[in-house]
Amino acid sequence: MTTTTAAKNTMLDSLTVNKIRLHSGATTNGTQNKVLLQDGSSEAEAACVYAAAANAERDLSNPVAITGLDANSTVSHFSLWNNTTFVASRAFNTSEVYNGANGTANINTAKFTLSDA
Numbered sequence: 447m448t449t450t451t452a453a454k455n456t457m458l459d460s461l462t463v464n465k466i467r468l469h470s471g472a473t474t475n476g477t478q479n480k481v482l483l484q485d486g487s488s489e490a491e492a493a494c495v496y497a498a499a500a501n502a503e504r505d506l507s508n509p510v511a512i513t514g515l516d517a518n519s520t521v522s523h524f525s526l527w528n529n530t531t532f533v534a535s536r537a538f539n540t541s542e543v544y545n546g547a548n549g550t551a552n553i554n555t556a557k558f559t560l561s562d563a
Contacts, residue, residue, distance in 0.1 A: 463494065468491070490519070504557065506556050
């Protein structure tokens with residue numbers, strides 16, 4: 447069954463997303479492969495705002511910076527949350543390794559989409 451782009455946009459817009467977390471590998475429920483902050487216990491996460499869906503995808507309204515990443519953290523995936531409820535996860539287009547020099551992940555895009563497959 448094919449779903450129209452307008453229907454996909456409506457479905458995506460019905461999801462509340464207000465937090466993004468970073469991961470060092472794939473995560474199916476947001477709990478695997480967490481990237482930690484330098485304190486060794488806090489998760490690398492930040493509040494975020496998503497724009498309305500267009501062309502069956504949603505992306506951040508504004509860039510997000512997550513500071514204080516643990517030395518040598520590898521960031522390859524992200525998960526999206528509505529407060530404490532897991533919403534979705536995806537891989538970034540490229541992985542980044544933070545070697546402690548700066549420890550800040552600047553996230554300009556973190557799209558999630560709906561497809562017919």
